[in-house]
Amino acid sequence: MLEFISNLVAVLLTLFIFSFLYKDNPFYRFAEHLLVGVSMGYAIPLVYINAFIPFVYRPIFLEGNFWLIIPSCIGILYIFRFTRNLSWLSRYPIAFGMGIVGMGVPMSMHSSVLVQMRNAMLPIDNINTLLIFIGTVSILLYFYFSKPHKGLYGKFTNIGIWFMMVGFGASFGYTVMARISLLIGRVQFILGDFLGLIK
């Protein structure tokens, strides 16, 4: 019985969301607002159990690490975001978190630039590696705006657009397939798990 009620609730809410394909309607709006509330409500106990208890409550109150009272007080300053006169206090926890950008400079340079360059600098021993090399260089030059894209240089950067179009097409195809597999999952749930029309 519980399983039937559970499936019925899930099916109804699924249909409420799908009703948006016809047009915006009260059923969709109800489901949409319910989703926001449930998602936020779902996060609260999880943050409490997985973040507040192990990193604030347990170290301070059970292990006696009283230094952590300072960051906890800094964290409380977030709440002042909503006050008119003291909203500037919320900048302190943000600033503490933003300090990590110092690590971001060498890390992004390493992971996104140097590693990519190292992988691009392979021996050109076949047509594929040549194509990858030409594609990478032409795309990088396409994003170099300090020189006008004219003449031979413009023609070469134009090759970069073609490569990017193929890349965007591949990403688009992958995204569509991911969404369609989700759609198939929902249809299988309604027709298979709930109605038993497909095995």
Place this chain on the structure above:
Amino acid sequence: MKRQIPLIIVIGLGFLFVAHTFIPSKTSVDFYDWWVSWSKAISPFAVVLGILSLFMVHGTKIQRKAPNWQYSVVTLLALVVTAFSGFAWGTNEGTPFLWLFANVQMPMSATMFSLLAFYIASAAYKAFRAKSPQATVLLLAAFIVMMGQVPIGAAISKWIPETAQWILNVPNLAAKRGIATGVGLGMTATSLKILLGIERTYLGSD
């Protein structure tokens, strides 16, 4: 006090992190561990900000009886009931909290994402109607990659999955590598601007 001290904290910590990356020593490891433990103690309070924000937005709508205020009641009620069920009965298997997740949150979010399949298809039709040679290439690449993922593609011709794989491994790799390098340079430049105090928008306005 209002802007200068937070800015000094960002710049000071930022340069210490640069030093931490380039100078491996016990002191730099200790500094990193200290920052992580403090950040973990600060982060749970950010959720309070989100809850308060949601309550303020929807509470104001209800109070002013704004158009469609009834839906705001649904949002707040759902939030309170879900959170309460998590605190009252725990978050383990078989609790009302997980029931809400499995039968309310999960089906709705999966359906919400699956809706995009329809909108992506209609947007693609409008955007790519093969208006230019480049749009045609995009459309073709997307079509081949999609067909390469499903059994019907291989049933039509064995070349379709192979071509799809070639597109992913060669032109797509070149495109991703070029874009990733550009993004990396952009991230480095933005991080440097924050580190040197040129970029301050994260502090908000007065």
